[in-house]
Amino acid sequence: MTNGDIARTLERIALILELKGGENPFRIRAYERAAVSVRNMDKDVRSVYEQGGTKALQQLPSIGKDLAEKIEEMLKTGKLAYLKKQEKGIPAGLITILDIEGMGPKRTKELWDEFGIQSIDDLEKLAQSDELRTRKGWGKKSAEAILRGIAQHRKMRGRLPLPQAEPLARELVRSLQDCGHVQRIEIAGSVRRGKETIGDIDILATSDKPEEVMAYFCTLPQVESVTARGRTKSTVFLRAGMDADLRIVEEGAFGAALLYFTGSKDHNIRIRRLGIVKKRTLSEYGLFAGTPKKKGEKIAAKTEEEVYKAIGLPYIEPELREDTGEVQAAQRGKLPTLVQERDVIADMQMHSVFSDGKTSMADMARAAKARGLRYIAITDHASPMGMVKGIRNTKKSVQTYLEAIKKARKQVPGIRILAGAEVDILKDGTLYLNDELLRQFDWIVATVHQYFHEPRKETTARMIVAIRNPYVHMIGHPTARMLGKRQGIAYDMDTVLETARKHSVAMELNTSPDRLD
Numbered sequence: 001m002t003n004g005d006i007a008r009t010l011e012r013i014a015l016i017l018e019l020k021g022g023e024n025p026f027r028i029r030a031y032e033r034a035a036v037s038v039r040n041m042d043k044d045v046r047s048v049y050e051q052g053g054t055k056a057l058q059q060l061p062s063i064g065k066d067l068a069e070k071i072e073e074m075l076k077t078g079k080l081a082y083l084k085k086q087e088k089g090i091p092a093g094l095i096t097i098l099d100i101e102g103m104g105p106k107r108t109k110e111l112w113d114e115f116g117i118q119s120i121d122d123l124e125k126l127a128q129s130d131e132l133r134t135r136k137g138w139g140k141k142s143a144e145a146i147l148r149g150i151a152q153h154r155k156m157r158g159r160l161p162l163p164q165a166e167p168l169a170r171e172l173v174r175s176l177q178d179c180g181h182v183q184r185i186e187i188a189g190s191v192r193r194g195k196e197t198i199g200d201i202d203i204l205a206t207s208d209k210p211e212e213v214m215a216y217f218c219t220l221p222q223v224e225s226v227t228a229r230g231r232t233k234s235t236v237f238l239r240a241g242m243d244a245d246l247r248i249v250e251e252g253a254f255g256a257a258l259l260y261f262t263g264s265k266d267h268n269i270r271i272r273r274l275g276i277v278k279k280r281t282l283s284e285y286g287l288f289a290g291t292p293k294k295k296g297e298k299i300a301a302k303t304e305e306e307v308y309k310a311i312g313l314p315y316i317e318p319e320l321r322e323d324t325g326e327v328q329a330a331q332r333g334k335l336p337t338l339v340q341e342r343d344v345i346a347d348m349q350m351h352s353v354f355s356d357g358k359t360s361m362a363d364m365a366r367a368a369k370a371r372g373l374r375y376i377a378i379t380d381h382a383s384p385m386g387m388v389k390g391i392r393n394t395k396k397s398v399q400t401y402l403e404a405i406k407k408a409r410k411q412v413p414g415i416r417i418l419a420g421a422e423v424d425i426l427k428d429g430t431l432y433l434n435d436e437l438l439r440q441f442d443w444i445v446a447t448v449h450q451y452f453h454e455p456r457k458e459t460t461a462r463m464i465v466a467i468r469n470p471y472v473h474m475i476g477h478p479t480a481r482m483l484g485k486r487q488g489i490a491y492d493m494d495t496v497l498e499t500a501r502k503h504s505v506a507m508e509l510n511t512s513p514d515r516l517d
C-alpha cells in the first residue's frame, strides 16, 4: 500500500458513507481531510509506520487514533475490513456516478432506489428517457445537465487533474530513488509543464544499472500492469488509472532529453526550427552542428539552459512551453516572471464550517499563520440555494457570521483576518446580499454558482453588472468550470476583463484541484 493507495481508500470510504446517508458529516470530512493529507505528504506513510507504529501515524496531519489504526491494518494486510463492510450492497459502478456534475450522494441514491441505476451508462439511458424528464424535482433541464456532465466526464477518461497526478509522479520518483541505482531523476512531460489535466506521467533518469532500475520500476507497488519493458524505456499502467513512462538517458545528454520529453511538442518544433536557421540540429540527444543529414559535433546537451543558450534563447520555464508566443517573447527578452510559492502572501477565498468548508475559522487562521501568510479573508458562501449552508440575506445571519470572525481574530492573534463572503451573482448580475449587508464586510467575492448555460451575450452583461457593483472586490472562479464535470461559462472574456480593470476588481485564479481556472 502506497500513500496513493491509502488516500484512495480513505476517499472511497467518504464517498460510500455519503452515498449511504445517515453518517455524521464530520466523520465523512475527517476521511476526506486525511485522504488529502496522505496524498500530499512528502514522507512515505509506510516508513513512518515502520519506524514509530500507530503513535507516529498520529503525529501526521489529520490522522487521529481511529485512522491510524485503519492505516495500520491497510499496511499490514493490504485490505481494510471496515471498507469491505461498508461496500456491502453498494454496486461498484454507483460511486462513479458521483463524478458527474450535479449528481450528489442524495440524488444518486434517489435514482438508485427508484430506477435501480448502477452505473454512468444506466444514468445516461435514464436521462435520455422521459422518465427523468417528467419526474418531480428533476425535469428536462436536469436531464440535459446530466447528459452534458456525462459527456464532460468521458472526455476526462484516463486523465487525472494535475493536483492528483503530480503527487503520484513525485511518489514514483521517491520510490525510484530508493532503488539505489538512480543518479539523476526528474519529472518531465505535462506534469512538469503544470498542465491542468494529465494523460500520463513521464520520468527521466540516469543510471549505472539501467536494467535493474527498469526491473525495479516495473514491480513497484503502484504498478498494475507492465505495457512495455525495455532497457532504456518502460511503460506501466498505474493502479491510480494512468500510464507512466520511465526513460534512462545518458548523463551527458540529460538536459537535451529533459527539454525534449518535457515538451510541448509544439514548443519543441518551434525551437528546432530556430536551430535549423542557425544550421544546427536539435534532438533528444543534444544540439549538434549541421543538418539532420550531415550532423556535426555536439554543441550542447548537458543542461536545458545550455541548449537554449546555444540556440540563442534564455531559459524558458516549463510552464510556458506551449508555443503560445513564449519563444518570440524570449527572443525579445520579454519573458514574464512566473509567480512562485513565496509570492503568495495571503489567501483571499476560504470557506469555514460556517458554510461548506471542512474546518473552523480559527484552525484555518492558525494554518495560514504557520505557512507565513500575512492576512486571510474568510469568505463563506452567501447563496440563495437552499442546499448551500452559509450566510443568509438577513441582518441576523450576517451578525452571527461577523461575530464568529471576531471570535477567530481573538483566538488567533498575529494574523490579519478579513471578514469576507463569497456572494452568489444572481441571474441578472445583482448579488444575493443587499447593499446594507454587503457594506459590513471587508472583502466581497462575487461568484456564479448557477445559470451556467445562459447565452453568451446575457452572461457577459451579467458579469459586467456584478463587476460594477461598488461592494465587489473580486470575481470568484471566473470560468466556473469543473474539470471533468462542467465546461466553463461562456462570455466575452476580453470585455469582462477590461471592465474589471476599470473598476479595480480582481479576477480570482482559483487553484482548487477541480477548478484550476
Ligand SMILES: [Zn+2]
Binding pocket: 422, 447, 449, 476, 477
Ligand atoms: Zn464558489
